[in-house]
Amino acid sequence: MAETVSPQPRAVDETPEKPSYASISNPSTYTQKSDGKLPLKLKHVIYVHGEPTVSFNFLDMESYIQEENLQYALVAKFSYGRPDMIDLRKSFTRHFAIKGDCNLGLLDHRHVLVRLSNQEDFVEVYSRAVSFITIKEKGVNNQYQCRIQRWTPWFNPKEETSIALAWISFPSLSTQMFAREALFSLASAVGTPLQVDKATTGKSRPSVARVKVEGHKEEECRLTMEVEGGLIDETKLWDKVRRRFAINFG
Template sequence: MAATATGQPSSEVGLVIASGGTYAKKLKPKTSQYQPIPLKPITYLHGEPQVIWEQEEVNQMIVNENLEYAVIGKFSYGWPDIQDLRKLIPKQCELKGDCNIGLLSNQHILIKATLLEDYIDLLSKPVFYITQNNWSYPMRTLKWDPLFNPKAETTTMIAWISFPSLPPNCFGTNIAFSLAAAVGKPLQIDMATKNQLDQVVQE
């Protein structure tokens, strides 16, 4: 089993894997639809007010806010204006689908991609260099989740793995995903494996 820092698969059967995560829907193609979240009552614990949502409701919030393929961009050494980033990132990161970009903190932006392919590509590279006026701003990408804390580094990442000498009868998506589940949550199989050659991809 192997992983590459560049996000490119090895010459063997490979998968992209990401450890961690609290919801499976985030890793599937967008088939979920908007459903309103009911108004929740205020309850009290030791005199402190609280609102409680079930995990399924949290998952639906993610769908409703188009956060299924959300990625965090971290700028440690300054960045262009947010309006400029909204134009620069889709082009310079070679995104194929639409995306929405907003501010999270003084170092972080939230990139809401609409395609699984863009989500994987954004997380597969260790750093992007966003260039403006002959100056490059390094941007690291991190996997977003509802518990993201801008003051703490995430422990979740995306990685390519490979299964050497995997027999052709194991190249099917469900079979490859079952094998990769031992490492993390599967995302997708690469084109070589889909074409029954010698490679696979997953998260």
């Protein structure tokens, strides 16, 4: 049977036949925030085929993520039992040696939303993909396994994430390319660069640079680096230097 398309066109700011309770109780598109700061500008409600619809864009999502302190959010998954949230809040900060603020909230019986306040804590907790948290219950120390994963706006507790952390190495890289901007630029071709290792930062291992990145799991990927404009080695002038790196990710 052929699908029937509704003849009713998309109507913008169409007035419904009967005023809704929302339109009566909130006649203005502006309302004061509960904290008394800047006023909120409410989104317009439009009617599509007679149904009220509210639209949001990516800039809205970014703003809401910041407002809800989700820039450094992670999810702790407890597949084999979860401790009481009061006990977990006491132990989680100590277990991961978190320095800044940390807020834990229950998403469902297995998943706990972890809101951190800074990049350092975020990378430290995120890097410990699987942890066993010890909690004393009725005089007995019980261990609970939790797996840390990245929170995203499209997080679905019923699906496994393909996002993971990995260290990628750049062997025999020219010494000047150990600059943070250069390394992060190279690593950004693979994923989101988060940090360089201590040996790279401390310049104690000039033979190889290592960068921790976040990206989608792949068995192998390749990266080509090009340097333009007259690099000089001991014997000749190069107009372009090309280097290829094979990167294992996962």
